[in-house]
Amino acid sequence: MIELILPAVASCIVAFFVVFVMIPPLIKFLGKRNLAVKDVNKKEDVMVVRPGGPSIIVGIIASEIVLYAFLQLNEILAIIITTSAAFVIGYVDDKKVMSGWFKPVALAFAAIPIIALGVYDSNLVFPLFGTVQIPVLYLALIVFMIPITGNTINSIDVLNGVASGFMVIASFSLSICLFIVQNYEIAIVSLPLGFVSLAFYKYHKVPSKIFPGDSGALTFGAMYGTIAIVGGVEILAAVALLPAVINSFLFLSSVKRIVEHREVKGKPVEHTDDFLLKATDEKTAPITLVRLILAGGPLSEKQVGFTIFKLAIFSGILAIITAFMMGVSL
Amino acid sequence: MKSGLFGFLFAMWVLILVGGGIVVTILGPISVSGFGELDFFLGSVIKAIVAIILVVIWILILSKLKNLIFKKEIKS
Secondary structure: OHHHHHHHHHHHHHHHHHHHHHHHHHHHHHHHOOOEEEOOOOOOOOEEEOOOHHHHHHHHHHHHHHHHHHHOOHHHHHHHHHHHHHHHHHHHHHHOOOOOOHHHHHHHHHOHHHHHOOOOOOEEEEOEOEEEEOHHHHHHHHHHHHHHHHHHHHHOOOOOOHHHHHHHHHHHHHHHHHHHOOOHHHHHHHHHHHHHHHHHHHHHOOOOOEOOHHHHHHHHHHHHHHHHHHOOOHHHHHHHOHHHHHHHHHHHHHHOOOOOHHHOOOOOEEEOOOOOEEEOOOOOOOOOHHHHHHHHOOEOHHHHHHHHHHHHHHHHHHHHHHHHHOOOEO | OHHHHHHHHHHHHHHHHHHHHHHHHHHOOOOOOOOOOHHHHHHHHHHHHHHHHHHHHHHHHHHHHHHHHOHHHHHO
């Protein structure tokens, strides 16, 4: 345990500062090339550059290479390869609008390195009840897990700072869970995700200076999913991710098909005269987490974001309680 | 509304815990014998079918819960 402190500290410093230092020049670079979109939740015509994904992936790769130099784990290689593949998929979607099916199918292929490197345990561990062995079914779970976590984080990237802020809370909760179940090496391997998200949040929070884009959101989600698999904490990861899962569940159950947000006809949210966010009455609009939060009345973008963070903290606490329950058997 | 969302989160968590219990109790002991080399394959297929049925039931319960908790908001 003591020998893990140095790699942990070194990788966390690299993760945070690579992203923190890289974003200002990236903002200038993207701005010069006019790679900016209108921030639709601002009264004035505010343009925000995107994608911030390149800074996120560089931070993740640099910090995981530092960890690999110390630990030489195949799990780290799986994280680097799968996360990089997810970044490329997101980057393609940032550059060219792809169909709704492109990302889930491509992300399923991104999961192959996890299987090829054999860095998983096909025993699925449940709290209170123990373990179930599902060797073949578990392979399907791996292939489904990366598209689910990737698209789930992508679907919550709707307001300034929400995707990165949510990722900070969810990933640190997952790291705490990994420490509780005494999977120390993967706990340390998971820490850079939280620090990369934290550094990105500094520029992504209200008012955003940069958006992560699909390349950033899919990178966050894919790394989170890979950590869940290689750490054998799939159930804990799902619990910590519940608010984003609810968002995807509500969206899919109201739209009833896999579709890109931009293809949906009705708007779930509109603006009041003083530019607060307000839920619409449109029957064709999908039900989303933000729409449900706004059902109680109009709120500012910042207030909605903080409500999502409170939900993330609540589910993070539930995940930590669940981690303690892993050691208890009925 | 916010309390409804926290309630829905909590309900999902309970459903995961209960679902886990059902998976361990039902899926765990399933094994097939008497088909030689096909035993493992058939066992896996049965486990996969049972797992899919359990997931569908889980989603249906969640859908009902969603309608119950967010009745007013979903109708509007």
